[in-house]
Amino acid sequence: MAHASRKEYFVIFVWLFVLTILEVAVVKFELGKLATATALVGLAVTKAVMVALFYMHLKTERKPLKLLVLIPMCIPVVYALILCIEAAVRYQVWG
Amino acid sequence: MTAHAATHDEHAHQDPPDEFGVASTGKIGMWIFLCSDALSFSGLLLGYAILRSGAETWPDPSDTLGINFTALLTFLLICSSVTMVLAFAAATEKNKAKTQLYLGLTILGGVLFLLGQRYEYMELYHREMTFGSSNFMSTFYVITSFHGCHVFTGVTYLTVILILVTKGHFVEDGNHSPIELVGLFWHFVDLIWILVFTFVYLL
Numbered sequence: 687m688a689h690a691s692r693k694e695y696f697v698i699f700v701w702l703f704v705l706t707i708l709e710v711a712v713v714k715f716e717l718g719k720l721a722t723a724t725a726l727v728g729l730a731v732t733k734a735v736m737v738a739l740f741y742m743h744l745k746t747e748r749k750p751l752k753l754l755v756l757i758p759m760c761i762p763v764v765y766a767l768i769l770c771i772e773a774a775v776r777y778q779v780w781g
Numbered sequence: 782m783t784a785h786a787a788t789h790d791e792h793a794h795q796d797p798p799d800e801f802g803v804a805s806t807g808k809i810g811m812w813i814f815l816c817s818d819a820l821s822f823s824g825l826l827l828g829y830a831i832l833r834s835g836a837e838t839w840p841d842p843s844d845t846l847g848i849n850f851t852a853l854l855t856f857l858l859i860c861s862s863v864t865m866v867l868a869f870a871a872a873t874e875k876n877k878a879k880t881q882l883y884l885g886l887t888i889l890g891g892v893l894f895l896l897g898q899r900y901e902y903m904e905l906y907h908r909e910m911t912f913g914s915s916n917f918m919s920t921f922y923v924i925t926s927f928h929g930c931h932v933f934t935g936v937t938y939l940t941v942i943l944i945l946v947t948k949g950h951f952v953e954d955g956n957h958s959p960i961e962l963v964g965l966f967w968h969f970v971d972l973i974w975i976l977v978f979t980f981v982y983l984l
Contacts, residue, residue, distance in 0.1 A: 692867070692870060695863060695866050695867065695870075696863070699859065699860075699862075699863045702859045703856065703859065706852060706855055706856060706859070707852075709852075709978075709979065709983055710848060710849070710852050710983075712983075713843050713848060713983050722984075723984060726979050726983050726984055727979070727984075729979070730975055730976055730978075730979035730980070733975045734972050734975050734976055737862065737968055737971055737972045737975065738968075738972060741862050741865070741866050741964075741968045741971075742964075742965055742968045742969070742972075747804060748804070751804050751808075751809065751812065754809070754812055754813070754816070755812055755815075755816060758816040758817075758819070758820060759816070759819065761820065761823075762819075762820065762823030762824075762826075762827065765823070765827055766827065766830070769827065769830055769831065769834065772834075773834040776834075
């Protein structure tokens with residue numbers, strides 16, 4: 687496995703730092719519930735994926751190992767989507 | 782080398798299944814464990830979301846919890862992730878001193894995180910925001926303490942690896958797989974905290 691260079695590790699570190707500051711900024715600026723939630727979930731998922739790909743070296747692994755990780759991780763995403771749809775219907779978000 | 786020893790050696794260094802490339806069986810096992818652990822955290826976070834979506838009122842976490850302080854703890858864990866990858870990089874270059882230094886810094890990051898979490902819990906305790914005082918606080922303590930247990934396990938695991946490195950294992954002998962495995966666990970702890978920080982503290 688070809689591991690990433692130190693430069694790449696530091697670039698990812700800077701990105702993680704910047705995205706964390708952005709997350710706190712999003713909360714402080716009060717963009718509205720839906721926009722805040724979308725922005726925060728997007729930023730958190732981006733950070734998590736960056737850690738998995740670059741620090742856990744998933745980027746340089748072969749496809750079967752990537753699938754070994756990706757497939758189980760789809761399960762909570764599906765549950766979360768169902769939960770969001772159910773809550774949206776219950777609170778009549780779409781009118 | 783005798784025929785028996787040669788056979789034993791051959792089995793000890795048996796290659797993993799080809800479809801996993803150079804991933805060792807230890808690494809495949811660690812990933813399977815991490816996936817199952819991720820599902821445990823997912824269950825807790827989804828439970829939190831179900832309780833919150835069904836509640837008539839729910840406190841705004843940013844009003845109740847110290848966001849800036851927790852952001853600092855998040856930054857601390859990200860820093861410890863960097864020192865962890867640097868420890869692994871140093872191990873692959875057979876640099877024992879740097880491996881020890883970076884492993885030590887990673888442990889320090891974990892210990893500081895735990896101390897920060899203890900401080901946070903004490904602050905909440907003094908404000909009578911204890912386990913059972915509300916659904917929000919109960920779920921907050923369950924999720925963050927479960928993560929804290931992982932940090933404690935990670936610190937212990939890293940300390941054992943550091944002791945073994947000091948005794949001459951895993952660096953000079955070229956068998957740096959245990960350092961990679963402890964790294965996977967530590968990055969996972971960081972990754973989960975990124976999600977916990979967002980879903981419990983910020984949303």
